[in-house]
Amino acid sequence: MSARGDRTPVLSAESVTVRIGGRVLLDAVDLDVHAGEVLALVGPNGAGKSTLLGVIAGDTEPDSGRTTLDGTDLRRWRLTDLARRRALLTQANAVAFPFTVREVVAMGRAPWAGRPEDDDDEVIIDESIAATDTSHLRLRTFPTLSGGEKARASLSRALAQRAGVLLLDEPTAAVDLRHQEIVLELARSVADAGGAVVVVLHDLELAAAWSDRMVMLSDGRIRAQGAPAEVLVPELVEEVYQQPVLIHRHPVTGDLLVTPDRRGLRRAGASAPEPPLVKEFS
Numbered sequence: 001m002s003a004r005g006d007r008t009p010v011l012s013a014e015s016v017t018v019r020i021g022g023r024v025l026l027d028a029v030d031l032d033v034h035a036g037e038v039l040a041l042v043g044p045n046g047a048g049k050s051t052l053l054g055v056i057a058g059d060t061e062p063d064s065g066r067t068t069l070d071g072t073d074l075r076r077w078r079l080t081d082l083a084r085r086r087a088l089l090t091q092a093n094a095v096a097f098p099f100t101v102r103e104v105v106a107m108g109r110a111p112w113a114g115r116p117e118d119d120d121d122e123v124i125i126d127e128s129i130a131a132t133d134t135s136h137l138r139l140r141t142f143p144t145l146s147g148g149e150k151a152r153a154s155l156s157r158a159l160a161q162r163a164g165v166l167l168l169d170e171p172t173a174a175v176d177l178r179h180q181e182i183v184l185e186l187a188r189s190v191a192d193a194g195g196a197v198v199v200v201l202h203d204l205e206l207a208a209a210w211s212d213r214m215v216m217l218s219d220g221r222i223r224a225q226g227a228p229a230e231v232l233v234p235e236l237v238e239e240v241y242q243q244p245v246l247i248h249r250h251p252v253t254g255d256l257l258v259t260p261d262r263r264g265l266r267r268a269g270a271s272a273p274e275p276p277l278v279k280e281f282s
Contacts, residue, residue, distance in 0.1 A: 008071070010035050010165060010196040011056050011086075016065035018051055018220075025051045027220040028065070035164070038187050038197045040207035042231075043217035044241050049200045050091065050169050052217065056198065057088045057167050069165070083111035086165035087158040091173070093150040098141040101153045105129055105138075108160030117162070128160040129153075131186055133179060147174035155183060166190050168199040172206060184210040208232055208256040216240060232256055 009032035018026040026048045033039055033056070041049040054060035056067050058074040067074045069085060077085075087108070095104060105128055109121045129135050132152040137145065145153060151174050158166065168187065172180040180203075187197045188210055201207040207214055208228035215225040218240045224231045237245050237258065244261035 007034065009033055009068075010070060011198070012068045013052070013056055014066050014068075016052070016055055016062045016067060018048075018055065018060060019063050024220050026055065026062070029217075029220070029222055031056065031215065031222070033165075033196050033198055035194055035196050036191055037212040038184075038191045038199065038210055040211035040214045040228075041198065041200045041217060042202070042204060042207050042214055043223075046219075047217040047240075048220040049217055051220075053088075053167055053169050053198060053200055057086065058082055059088065080111055083161065083163070085163055086167060087161040087163040088167045089155055089158045089169060089171055091169045093147075093154045095142040098143055100139050100141055101134060101145070101156075102129065102138040104142050104153055105156045105160050108157040111161060124160055124162060128156040131159060132156045133182055148176055148179060151175055152179060152183070155186070159186065164195045166195060166197045168197070170200050170202065172201065172203065180206060204232060204237070204258040205256065208258075228256055232258060 011031075011033035013029055013031040016026055016029045016031075017024065029048070029052060031052065041052060043049055051060060055062050058067070058069075058077065069077060069082070074082070102125065105125050106121070108128070109118065109125065112118045112121070129138055132155050134149065134152050134156055137149055137153065142150065142153065151171060155168070155171055158168070166187065171183050171187075175183060184199075184206060187199055191197045191212070199211070211228060213226060214228050214231040216223045216231050216236070223240055224236055232247055234245055234247050237243075237247065244264070246259045246261050248257055249255070250257055
């Protein structure tokens with residue numbers, strides 16, 4: 001993986017707390033993100049991953065604490081300048097009008113309008129589309145795409161921003177096996193070029209394979225952070241996810257593998273409880 005350069009964080013969250021409707025979504029969270037790294041946010045549903053990503057993107061205002069980008073409070077950034085510095089891919093890939101894929105990707109160049117950089121718009125748009133393997137979809141209207149195709153087209157738009165900070169919320173959730181690897185290889189390449197990438201992932205094996213550092217959240221708090229092998233400890237994963245697991249290294253690749261431990265359900269003569277619907281409709 002890429003070695004980190006300057007130890008000064010590109011992005012920083014300091015004692016960030018977010019409350020909605022009396023519920024604490026983030027509880028005094030501290031996070032630093034460095035140039036040259038892919039940082040994966042992991043944790044069960046409702047852990048606070050997307051909320052934290054929204055906070056460091058500047059889209060969610062914390063109730064307390066502060067977030068900085070390049071040492072400057074996010075509240076002091078002009079929106080256009082922020083859009084040139086960081087790109088955000090959310091879980092929602094909806095487009096209200098029947099724009100083509102190429103038109104959607106071109107929207108990523110909007111922050112550079114009127115500047116010398118917009119001379120390269122056409123080349124950057126085509127390169128961003130090709131990078132996500134969506135060139136064959138460029139003339140398709142966005143609403144006609146599958147969920148995975150929309151995710152890849154939306155990633156192309158984020159790449160077209162040419163921002164040094166890339167924030168991705170579950171970019172592989174609806175994406176097939178081959179394109180999951182393509183998506184995360186792109187994230188890796190951004191970091192290797194000196195950018196900073198934060199990606200929310202549910203797949204712990206993907207997170208371990210492609211990230212330099214993992215942050216595991218639970219109930220709005222950081223439970224662990226560090227290299228994947230330091231975070232993916234069976235006892236911690238079992239406690240946070242409420243699921244017994246087996247964690248081991250692949251004998252050929254050395255990748256960390258996380259497997260649900262189903263041995264208790266496969267004992268000779270053991271049977272799982274009968275599902276309620278079977279009883280109801282039998």
